[in-house]
Amino acid sequence: MKSRILLLLAAMPFFAAAQTPAKNYHIKSPDGKIDVSINAGATINWSVKYGETDVITPSNVSLVLGNGAVLGLNAVVKSDKTSSKDEYFNTPIYKRDKVHDNYNQLILKFNGDYGIIFRAYNDGVAYRFTTEFKETITLKDEEANFNFAADNQAYLPFVNDFRAKDKWNTSYEAHYDTVNVSAVKKDTLAFLPVLVKINDNIKAAILEADIEDYPGMYLTNGKGNSLHGTFAPFPLDQTAGGYANMNYIVTRRAEYMAKTNGTRSYPWRAVVISTEDKQLADNDMVQKLASPSRVADQSWIKPGKVAWDWWNDWNITGVDFKAGINVPTYKYYIDFAAANKLEYIIIDEGWSKDTDLNQVNPDINIEELVAYGKERNVGIILWASWFATMQQTDAVFDKYEKIGVKGFKIDFIDRDDQFAVGSLYDIAQKAANHHLLVDYHGMYKPSGLQRTFPNILNFEGVKGLENMKWGVNNQPGYDVSIPYIRMLAGPLDYTPGGMRNANKAAFRAINGNPMTQGTRAHQLAMYTIFEAPLQMLADNPSTYKKEQESTDYIASVPTTFDETVALDGKVGEFVSIARRKGTTWYAGAMTNWDDREITIDLSFLGEGSYKAVLFSDGVNADRNGTDYVRKEVTLTSKDKLTVKLASGGGWAARFEKVN
Numbered sequence: 001m002k003s004r005i006l007l008l009l010a011a012m013p014f015f016a017a018a019q020t021p022a023k024n025y026h027i028k029s030p031d032g033k034i035d036v037s038i039n040a041g042a043t044i045n046w047s048v049k050y051g052e053t054d055v056i057t058p059s060n061v062s063l064v065l066g067n068g069a070v071l072g073l074n075a076v077v078k079s080d081k082t083s084s085k086d087e088y089f090n091t092p093i094y095k096r097d098k099v100h101d102n103y104n105q106l107i108l109k110f111n112g113d114y115g116i117i118f119r120a121y122n123d124g125v126a127y128r129f130t131t132e133f134k135e136t137i138t139l140k141d142e143e144a145n146f147n148f149a150a151d152n153q154a155y156l157p158f159v160n161d162f163r164a165k166d167k168w169n170t171s172y173e174a175h176y177d178t179v180n181v182s183a184v185k186k187d188t189l190a191f192l193p194v195l196v197k198i199n200d201n202i203k204a205a206i207l208e209a210d211i212e213d214y215p216g217m218y219l220t221n222g223k224g225n226s227l228h229g230t231f232a233p234f235p236l237d238q239t240a241g242g243y244a245n246m247n248y249i250v251t252r253r254a255e256y257m258a259k260t261n262g263t264r265s266y267p268w269r270a271v272v273i274s275t276e277d278k279q280l281a282d283n284d285m286v287q288k289l290a291s292p293s294r295v296a297d298q299s300w301i302k303p304g305k306v307a308w309d310w311w312n313d314w315n316i317t318g319v320d321f322k323a324g325i326n327v328p329t330y331k332y333y334i335d336f337a338a339a340n341k342l343e344y345i346i347i348d349e350g351w352s353k354d355t356d357l358n359q360v361n362p363d364i365n366i367e368e369l370v371a372y373g374k375e376r377n378v379g380i381i382l383w384a385s386w387f388a389t390m391q392q393t394d395a396v397f398d399k400y401e402k403i404g405v406k407g408f409k410i411d412f413i414d415r416d417d418q419f420a421v422g423s424l425y426d427i428a429q430k431a432a433n434h435h436l437l438v439d440y441h442g443m444y445k446p447s448g449l450q451r452t453f454p455n456i457l458n459f460e461g462v463k464g465l466e467n468m469k470w471g472v473n474n475q476p477g478y479d480v481s482i483p484y485i486r487m488l489a490g491p492l493d494y495t496p497g498g499m500r501n502a503n504k505a506a507f508r509a510i511n512g513n514p515m516t517q518g519t520r521a522h523q524l525a526m527y528t529i530f531e532a533p534l535q536m537l538a539d540n541p542s543t544y545k546k547e548q549e550s551t552d553y554i555a556s557v558p559t560t561f562d563e564t565v566a567l568d569g570k571v572g573e574f575v576s577i578a579r580r581k582g583t584t585w586y587a588g589a590m591t592n593w594d595d596r597e598i599t600i601d602l603s604f605l606g607e608g609s610y611k612a613v614l615f616s617d618g619v620n621a622d623r624n625g626t627d628y629v630r631k632e633v634t635l636t637s638k639d640k641l642t643v644k645l646a647s648g649g650g651w652a653a654r655f656e657k658v659n
Contacts, residue, residue, distance in 0.1 A: 023077050027106045029120040030086070034273060036120050040075045040108060044116065048125050050273050055204050059145035059226075063114070063129055063266070066138025066256050071129070076111040083107075091287065093303055093454045093533050095564040095579060099284045117265075124285055126209075126270035133262025140256045144217060144229030144269050146196075146206055151182045151225050153197045155485055155571065156190040159218070163242050164249040168232035169414050171443035172461040175478050176485065176572070184221040189230065191445060191461075193488045194219055195280070195571065196227075203274050203571075205488050209289035209448040211267040212425055213260050216416035216447065229269075231257045232417035246354050246385040246412045248420075258418045267447075272488060280484040281575055282566035287490075290448025295432045301455050302406075302437075303533035303559045304343025306381065307333045311466060311495060312540035313512045319542075325350040326363040331372055336541035338376035340555045344534070345373070346409055348383040355388050357396045370404040379406035381534075386413045386442050390423055397434040407437025407455075413444040420444075428453035439493060439534055446490030457534035462486055464494035465538050468516050471509030475517040476648040477572055477592040479526070484571045487531055495536040496526035497554060499543045501625030503647060504593065518590075518648030519625040521617050524550060525588030525650035527557040529577050535559045549630055553615060556654055557586050565604045574645065578604045585610070585655040591645040595622065598643050600651075605637035610655040614641075621646035634658070 022041025028034060035049045039058065048056040062072025083105045088098045102122065109115040113132040119125065131137065157174040159167060172191050181196065194206045206227070208217050215231040222228035233253035241249035268289040274280045295301070309330075314323050321328040325347075333345045351366070353359035360366060370380050382405055389396065389410050400408075410427065413420060424440065428449065431438045438456045440446075445461030462482060468475065486492060498516035502508075507517050516523055527535060537544065537554060544551040561579040567587070569575035574596060576589035585605060589598060612635045618627030625648065635641075635655065643651045 025080065025106055025108065027082065027104050027118055027120045029122045030084070030102050030104060031122045033122070034120050034125060036118055036125050038106070038108070038118060040077050040110070042074060044072045044075050046118065046127060048271060050202055053198060053202055054149040055198055055202065055273055056271060057147045057149050059147040060143055061116070061127070061145065062143040063139060064141040064143065066140050071110075071112060071114045071131070072143065077108055078111050079109045081107045089292075091451070092298065093301060093457070093560050094287065095531055095561050097562040099287050101288050121285070121288070123274070123279065123283060124270060124272040126268045126285070126289055128268045129266040131262055131264060135262050136259060137262045138256050139258040139260065142229060142231060145222055146219070146227045146271070147222065148181055148196065148198070148225040151180045153178060154181050154227070155195040155481065156184065157194070159189040159191060163247060163414065166250050168253070168417060169247070169250065171414055172445045173443065173463040173467075175463060175472070175474065176481050181225050181227060184227070186221055189218040189220055191218055192216070193485050194227070195485045201275050203277065203280065205272040205274075205280060205485065207270040207272060207286060207488060209268040209270060209286045210291050211421055211447050212291070213258070213264070213418065213422055214267050215257050215418045215421065216445070217267070217269070232415070233257055234259065235417055235419050240355065240387055242414070243412065244354050246387055247414055248387045248390070250415070250417070277484055277570050278566040278568055280488060280571070281569060281577060282564050283488055286446070286448045286488065287451055290451035292451065293454055294429065294452055295454055298454055300435045302343060303457055305535050305537060305555065305559060306344040306346050307337040307342055307541060308346050308348070308495060308536040308538055309333060310348035311469070311514060311538040312543070314540070315513055316540050316542040324363070325361060327365055327368060330369050333541060334369070334373045334376055334378045336544065337378045340551060342378065342537065342555060344379045344381050344406060346381045346383060348409070349411070351382065354385055357384055357388050357392055366400070366405065367403055374404060381405070381407045381409055381437065381439070383409045383411060386410050386423070389427060393427060393430050397430055397436055401434040401436060405436070407431070407439065409439040409441050411442035413440065413442035416444065424449065428456050431455055437534065441493050448490070450490050458491050458493040458532050460493040461489070462492040462494050464492070465496055465498060465516065468498065469509065469511045469514045474593065476522065476590070479518070479522070480569070480575045480590050480592050481572045483529055483575045483577070484569070491531045491533055493532060493536070494526065494530050495538045496523055496530060497537045497539050498523055499539045499547050499550065499626070503622060503625055506625070516625070519617050519621045519646055519650055520550060520628045521615050521621070521652055522590050522648055522650030524553055524615050524652035525590045527554055528579055528586045528588035528652065529575060529590060533559045553613065553652065553654065567600065567604070568598060574598065576600060583657040587653045587655070589643060589645065589651040591649050593647050595647045595649065596645050598645065600641040600643055602635055602639045602641065603637050605635070605655060606657070608636070608657055608659045610635050611658050613654045615652040616643065617646040617649040617651070621649055
C-alpha cells in the first residue's frame with residue numbers, strides 16, 4: 001500500500017502537467033521580420049525567429065519563490081492582451097535627441113497572481129515577469145535560458161578577477177573570449193552584454209534593463225547549446241575590505257537572491273538582433289526598456305569634458321611648484337580646462353581619506369578650488385569610494401552641494417547584487433535632489449539607470465585606458481569590439497586621450513607616464529565613437545599644451561548628440577561612426593592591429609558644403625603611433641573618402657557647415 005501511495009505521489013506532477021492544456025501565442029515585430037513564439041502549459045517557454053532563422057530556440061522561463069513555488073510551472077493563462085506602440089520620446093543627454101519606441105506587445109496573466117510581458121521590436125525582443133502579491137516575497141532564483149539551434153560562437157566577457165574570495169565581487173572588466181557556447185566551462189560567469197553569432201549575417205546580443213531592487217544577471221553554461229542566467233545571492237554580512245579597505249566586501253550570502261515587493265515588474269531580458277554588425281554600434285534597446293526619468297527638472301544637468309588627474313599621475317611639467325595632490329596643481333588643471341573650454345576637472349583619489357569624505361587632505365582646499373573654478377567657468381567633480389559615499393550620503397551631498405561641487409565620481413562598487421543595485425538607485429536619487437552629477441566609475445555596468453536618473457552621466461564596466469598603466473594585450477582589438485557589445489548597455493567611462501602612442505613593439509606599461517596601444521588618430525576617434533556624456537581627457541595638461549592640434553580637436557567634440565549614424569564595421573576588426581550636433585558632424589574610425597583601407601561615405605551630411613578637419617594616420621604611424629596628418633578640405637554629401645588605417649590606427653573628422 002505504501003509503495004502504491006509513493007508511486008501515486010511521484011506521478012502527480014505528470015498528471016498536473018497533463019491537465020494543464022498548452023496554449024501558443026505569437027507576436028511579430030512591426031516590420032514582420034521577427035517572430036516571438038510563446039508556449040504556456042506545463043512550462044512557459046519562448047523562442048525567436050528572424051525570418052526563417054532560429055535565433056532563440058524554445059527556452060524555459062520561471063521565477064522560483066522562497067517557499068518553493070515556481071511561477072512558470074503548470075501555467076494556466078487567465079488573460080492575454082495585445083497592444084502596439086509607435087511614438088518618440090526625447091533624450092536630451094544621449095547619442096540622439098529622440099528615440100523611436102515602436103513595438104508590438106503581448107501581456108499574459110496567469111493563475112497564481114503573476115504574468116509576463118513580451119515585446120517585439122524591429123531590432124530585437126524582450127520579456128519581463130510581473131507579480132501581484134500583497135506581501136513582500138523572497139526570490140530564490142530566476143530561470144532565464146537562451147537556447148540556440150547550433151553550437152554558435154559567442155563573445156563573452158568572463159569574470160576573472162573576483163575579490164575577497166567572492167566570485168560575485170568583480171570589476172566588470174574583461175576582454176572578450178571568443179568560444180562556442182558549448183565550450184563555456186562549468187561555474188564560469190560572463191557578465192552582460194554578451195554577443196552570439198547565429199550565422200554569417202545574424203548576431204544576437206543578450207542584455208538586461210531596468211534592474212531596480214534586483215540583482216544583475218550573469219550567464220553561465222546551460223544544457224547543450226545554451227546560456228543560462230544566474231544571479232548573486234543576497235548579502236547577509238558585509239564589511240570594509242579589498243583594495244585600501246575601500247570595497248564593501250560580502251562575507252556571507254543567503255540562499256536566496258532577493259526580497260522584494262510582491263507587486264512589481266521585474267527586469268527586462270532582451271535580445272538585440274542584427275543582420276549587419278554596424279547595427280549593433282547604434283542601438284537604443286536599453287534606452288527603450290528603461291524606466292523614464294525621475295528627475296523632473298533636468299536643466300542643471302550639464303554634460304561635458306573633464307581634465308582628469310589620476311591616469312597621468314599628476315605628472316605636469318614646466319611649473320614652479322611641486323606637482324601632486326595640492327591646490328597649485330589643481331589650479332593648473334583648472335587653468336588648462338578654462339583655456340580649452342572644458343566644463344570640469346576631477347579631483348581624484350587623495351583629496352580626502354578614502355573611507356571618510358569629511359577628512360580632507362590638508363594640502364587641498366575644496367572651497368578655494370571651487371571658487372577659483374567658478375571664476376573660470378570650470379566645475380569641480382570629486383572622487384569618492386562607494387563605501388564612503390554609502391556611509392555619509394545625505395550629509396556629504398548636502399555639504400558639498402553648498403560648497404558648489406558639481407558632482408561625484410563614485411568608485412570601487414564592484415558588485416550588482418540586490419543590495420548594491422538598491423544602493424546605486426538611492427545614491428542617484430539623493431544626488432539628483434542635491435543637483436549633483438554622478439559618474440559610476442567603480443566597476444559597474446549600465447542597464448538603463450542612466451535614463452531613469454539622467455544625472456548619472458557615465459558608467460565604467462569597461463577595460464579602459466587605465467589598463468595601459470599596467471599593460472594588457474590587444475587593446476586595439478578590444479577597442480573595436482566594445483562599440484558592438486558593451487556600448488549596447490549604455491555610456492562607458494573608458495577615459496581616452498593618451499598622447500604617448502605606440503605600436504606593439506614599442507609599447508611599455510609605465511604607471512607614472514603611461515602610453516597607449518595604437519595611434520594618435522585612434523585616440524582622437526574615441527571621442528566620437530565612445531559614448532560618454534562626461535568624457536575625460538586622461539593625459540596631463542602639460543602634454544596637451546605641447547599637442548595643441550590634437551587638444552583643439554578633442555575639445556571641439558561634444559559629448560551628447562542630436563543624431564547618430566553607424567557607417568561600417570565588423571566586431572573585433574574595425575568600426576566607423578558619425579554623429580551630429582546642430583549642423584556640425586563628427587566622425588571617427590578605428591581598427592584593430594590590422595592595417596586596412598576603408599571607404600567613408602559622406603551621404604550622412606546634409607545639403608550644402610562642409611569645411612572638414614581630418615586627422616589621419618601618418619605614413620610612419622605604424623612605427624611611431626604619434627605620427628598623424630591634419631588636413632582641411634571642403635566636402636559635400638556626394639563625396640566618398642578613402643581612409644588608410646595603420647596597425648592600431650584611426651581617423652577622426654569634424655564637418656562644419658559653411659553654406
